[in-house]
Amino acid sequence: MKTYLPPRFVIDRYAERCIACQVCVRQCSFDAHAYDGEDDEIRSYEKNCVGCHRCSVFCPTQALNIRLNPLSYRPNVNWQPEFIEDIIRQSEGGGVLLTGMGNDKPYRVYWDHLLLNASQVTNPSIDPLREPMELKTFLGRKPDRVELDPASLSLKTQLAPQVAIDVPVLFSAMSYGAINLNVQESLARAATEAGTLFNVGEGGLHQTLYKYANNAIVQVASGRFGVHPEYLDVARFIEIKIGQGAKPGIGGHLPGGKVSEDVAETRMIPAGTDALSPAPQHDIYSIEDLAQLIYALKEATNYTKPVCVKIAAVHNSAAIASGMVRAGADIIALDGLRGSTGAAPKMIRDNVGIPIELAIASVDTRLREEGIRNQASIIAAGGFRNSADVVKAIALGADAVYIGTAALIALGCTVCQQCPTGKCAWGIATTDPILSKRVNPDIGARRVVNLLRGWSLEIKEMLGGMGINALESLRGNRLHLRGVDLTDGELDVLGVRLAGR
Amino acid sequence: MTTNISSNGGSTVRIDVNGTHYRELNGLIREAVADGAQRIDLHDVHGQRYIATNLRTEAEIHIHGTPGNDLGAFLDGSRLIVHGNAQDGCGNTMNEGEIIVHGHAGDITGLSARGGRIFVREDVGYRAAIHMKEYEEKRPALVIGGTAQDFLGEYMAGGIVVALGLTLNGENCHKASFVGTGMHGGVIYLRGHINEHQLGKDVGVSKLTRKDRTILRDLVTQFAAHFGYDAEEILASRFIKLVPLHLRPYGRLYTC
Structure with a gap:
């Protein structure tokens, strides 16, 4: 079945820097890079890219940049791209949507709304570089x-x-x-x-x-x-x-x-x-x-x-x-x-x-x-x-x-x-x-x-x-x-x- | 509340349990084992939990009365003989050893067992043998003389369950429903009848092979020896073999 999912990331490969060493090909476990022997060129398969940056970190000539695909849908407050793409995935896979890592939704992160105190004048602060501090x-x-x-x-x-x-x-x-x-x-x-x-x-x-x-x-x-x-x-x-x-x-x-x-x-x-x-x-x-x-x-x-x-x-x-x-x-x-x-x-x-x-x-x-x-x-x-x-x-x-x-x-x-x-x-x-x-x-x-x-x-x-x-x-x-x-x-x-x- | 401990000076120790708290009782058992006891007789057991849990010994422990939940949890090599009924969680996550129950056993008998053997003369409760596992030669077995309540062998990932149906009468049909729900390993042998609608959707019925017969003969012979039955008479009946249909029952559940 042809997937209707657009690539999520764009791979920028700077031709003047790329030496076709194939490090990216070997590093990518998702097959986003492939070597074309006939043309001695590396090709990108952006639909496979997951944005993990393994290739760009390991590229010896900094010839790679991975960025979000700027492709935009018609703006719609209700139908955000994520919901559209989830439906596409499910209509093709027919299962429970599976994901990894933690919740990425914009629920309030309370840590960013809590501030710590510090001593000023009325009680001395302690310099941990010179005084013992106990974390045990x-x-x-x-x-x-x-x-x-x-x-x-x-x-x-x-x-x-x-x-x-x-x-x-x-x-x-x-x-x-x-x-x-x-x-x-x-x-x-x-x-x-x-x-x-x-x-x-x-x-x-x-x-x-x-x-x-x-x-x-x-x-x-x-x-x-x-x-x-x-x-x-x-x-x-x-x-x-x-x-x-x-x-x-x-x-x-x-x-x-x-x-x-x-x-x-x-x-x-x-x-x-x-x-x-x-x-x-x-x-x-x-x-x-x-x-x-x-x-x-x-x-x-x-x-x-x-x-x-x-x-x-x-x-x-x-x-x-x-x-x-x-x-x-x-x-x-x-x-x-x-x-x-x-x-x-x-x-x-x-x-x-x-x-x-x-x-x-x-x-x-x-x-x-x-x-x-x-x-x-x-x-x-x-x-x-x-x-x-x-x-x-x-x-x-x-x-x-x-x-x-x-x-x-x-x-x-x-x-x-x-x-x-x-x-x-x-x-x-x-x-x-x-x-x-x-x-x-x-x-x-x-x-x-x-x-x-x-x-x-x-x-x-x-x-x-x-x-x-x-x-x-x-x-x-x-x-x-x-x-x-x-x-x-x-x-x-x-x-x-x-x-x- | 008095705990009487007597020893014949040799390898047998008798403990009159009465109202002793399980923590104290297990301490006494460990002490007896450390002193080299080969056989420990517990008398007047009244629902004390966790008896003989994680006991690293090959000693034989005879339990007279009713042991409480989690009898022999994490058992690691001992032999427990219950002269009466066992309650829930008997043999919970056991690793090695043997539990022989001269009566009934409660719910989740043999939960997550990884090795060892459990023989129950009569019936077991709900979800017996749930999530039993096996790895190579380590293959736990639960042999039930009678029958089981619902969800026998649920989530089984390995091991052997035998239900001999000796307590069934009339139609000789097991009553449990949802047998083997979510089962993805191991095998269940049933003597007596079971209807297809009583089986979990992940379970198939198959014929016994010669290898199955060898396994059954071994387990039934031991069962018969423990409880005074004629093994040949039991083995002469027809057995049904239940096996998981898939090793990966939920392999198609997800879309990545």
Whole structure:
């Protein structure tokens, strides 16, 4: 069937610079460039271009520029080009529209309407270059009160297991299968070096990554892939995945094409079959059932590590979070509207869930009101772009954040949203053995560690500016935030005053 | 509430469970295993959950009374023998080992099992064997003496389910509907009748091969030995084999 889709991008190839070296041909996994031997020329197939910029970055003579196709439809407020093209795609494919990465729609990004405070005159700011700053964060259940032995001044209270991280940024769940082993290893090594944790997602922990297990969060999701006693034993903590911000309420299907021999072995399913993660966990239909799985995992690991429960941020998150904490979750992870994914139905990704900013605020408020905020740490996820977003999230009430997309961008991702095709030209969202080699774990780990180092320095600068020398003092301290261009209702949910007040 | 532990000084330990909390009970079991117990008898079990979860031992644990949900969750090599009924989630995500239930088992029996064997003398509840998996020689099996409720073998990605229908009477027809919905791996053998409308749309009926007969004979022989049946008599009946129609049931669902 001839496609009615126009090319989305234009490839500008500057003839005076092009030396027909064919780097672009080899780099493009979507066949947007081809070499014509007869004319000794490179030809463009723009309908195949996804705008990932792999070719222009690797072109040795800067002979390539990729830009949006300026082709315009007759202006129509209702029939935006995206809707027209979605209909064309569906009329040709006849299926559920599939996409990758996070929600790209213009919902309000509240981070851009929240401003941080700084000390002036009445309290001194702190210079982090000369004074110690504390970013260390402890994840896990905190006691209601602590008791000391008066004689020895040692702690009498039995503390629940805690996980210490040096920087309040962890790597989100990304499974082997959705991404390849080189990417997981890059994140694992970066986490180990930077003193944080990486989350293996629900695809199991590959044997070669067991040496990084002390920095691994392992997931128990509805598919239960790769879940076995050793997997639970070696992890730093366990995360029960109920939902994901990019696709709240639905399961996941890793297409059989991505289930290579090695992925199959890690997931313990036959190669080439779809790896289906059902929408619900079939042993969890209520908070009581959730408690049952939480305690099954605690029993299985003899109460040696925290159990986290991850949900997508949805309308009733605050009430659900309260139930999760009461069910025994030591950590709760909230994944917001802009949370990313390797594959999700477009309608779900773009229309289901609530922004993470509002979810953090409402969950933190609810748990405080109920006097149970200390019983669980909160990890927020879903579209964190820079260290200022992290600082604002912590001021709103999060203990730490998960980053997925930001870490992948450090590895080369340009957010072209082609993850479900499995053809990622940057070698990230693919298990193709040749493409996977494009991510070198030595270089990958270095790039991600550099990112975290930069963010840590910036977080310390911002804290110092506020006159705070420990991240702990900022947690849930919403007086350090002010809102701009927000309605009274929004300010109310965020628990933040308008700038100037 | 008293917990009585007695040992014959050798490898057998008896624990009178009564009202002991599961956390304490599992602690006692682990202790007994660490001390080298080969057989542990739990008496007066009253709904304690997670019994023997993630126990790395080949010890045999006899459970007298009614164990609670998630019996043998993440089981890794032990043999659990229930002298009574098991509740929901029996063998949840088990990896290795054996669970033998001299009675009924509840819903989601064998949920996401990756290995090991479960034998249930009578019936099982809803969604038994849901999302069982297999990888090469690691192939879990659930053998049900009677029949199952709806959604038997839902989402199965591997493994073997056998339902012998010994508790059926009259028409000898299994009652479960939606059998094998979303199934994309593994196999279900049914003794007795089932109507086509009771099957999930992803499931096909096929004939037993010689290899199937070998697998069945092995499992039914073990079943018969556990519960005192005549294996030959059971095997003499007609069996139906249910297999997934596609390895990728949702392969055509999406447009990229």
